[in-house]
Amino acid sequence: MELVTIFKTFNPAEAQVQRSRLEAAGFDASIKNELSSIMIDGYTMAAGGIQVQVPEDQAADARALLEPVDDSANED
Numbered sequence: 176m177e178l179v180t181i182f183k184t185f186n187p188a189e190a191q192v193q194r195s196r197l198e199a200a201g202f203d204a205s206i207k208n209e210l211s212s213i214m215i216d217g218y219t220m221a222a223g224g225i226q227v228q229v230p231e232d233q234a235a236d237a238r239a240l241l242e243p244v245d246d247s248a249n250e251d
Contacts, residue, residue: 176230176231176232177230177231178205178207178228178229178230178231179228179229179230179231179234180207180226180227180228181227181228181229181234181237181238181241182226182227182241183223183224183225183226183227184224184225184227185224185225186225187209187225190206190209190225190226190227191206193227193241194206194227196240196241197227197229197237197240197241200240202229202233202236202237202240203229203230203233204227204228204229204237205227205228205229206225206226206227206228207225207226207227207228208223208224208225208226209225
């Protein structure tokens with residue numbers, strides 16, 4: 176089973192939050208490159224950033240879960 180990167184960040188806390196969201200929804204999420212980076216002021220300088228990954232067959236649904244919600248349509 177091949178893993179696919181569905182989210183990238185330079186902030187390790189943000190990567191963990193997204194991984195947790197995915198796991199709570201039943202996805203098999205993991206993080207790549209979190210420990211192979213240099214931390215500067217809470218951000219990492221990893222090549223390619225910290226990557227949140229899921230199995231390829233879960234990628235489309237996982238991306239949909241992490242998409243930002245546009246609340247502007249609900250504004251008065």
